[in-house]
Amino acid sequence: MNLLSRIYNAVSVEILRDIQIEDGLGGFIQIDFLLLTARGLVVLDIKEVRGVVFGADEIDEWTVMHQNQRLSFANPQHTLDYRLVAVRRLVRGLPVFGHILFPNEAEFGKGKPKYVILADEFLKRYRRPEKLELGRLLAAYYPYWEKIRDLSEGTNKAVNASLSTLC
Secondary structure (H helix, E strand, C coil): CCHHHHHHHHHEEEEEEEEEEECCCCCEEEEEEEEEECCEEEEEEECCCCEEEECCCCCCEEEEEECCEEEEEECCHHHHHHHHHHHHHHCCCCCEEEEEEECCCEECCCCCCCCEEEHHHHHHHCCCCCHHHHHHHHHHHHHHHHHHHHHCCCCCEEEECCHHHCC
């Protein structure tokens, strides 16, 4: 099992992958990963890069330096903001979090931007609570989860995390 699979299985009860939901402006927005966790819903973007990342909240282009290579990409936080707005619009009142997960050996020399999270921190923050508490939380969240799943039907690929660990 790869690192991302271990992360998903450790924190989520269900995962929706590659879904499209209405963006509230007459169009649709793509969400790569939406996780149902004990803390609420988590919109997750993945950046699998290694090296030192130079990025900040207000910088439009981020750069990664690894060995003698340089890679630049658009600030992923702007798109994540749009995804969060779209999900929150559908599940008003439910906790919705968003992160850009750097699961590999990424370093942020000048501090991490607001939505950036590393694998260890993500696992700690969204760790599953005990069985009884998890059941209560999920009972409150699951109707919202079903609403999103139904709205994105036809474009999603639902993946059940290993529910056997909950029983």
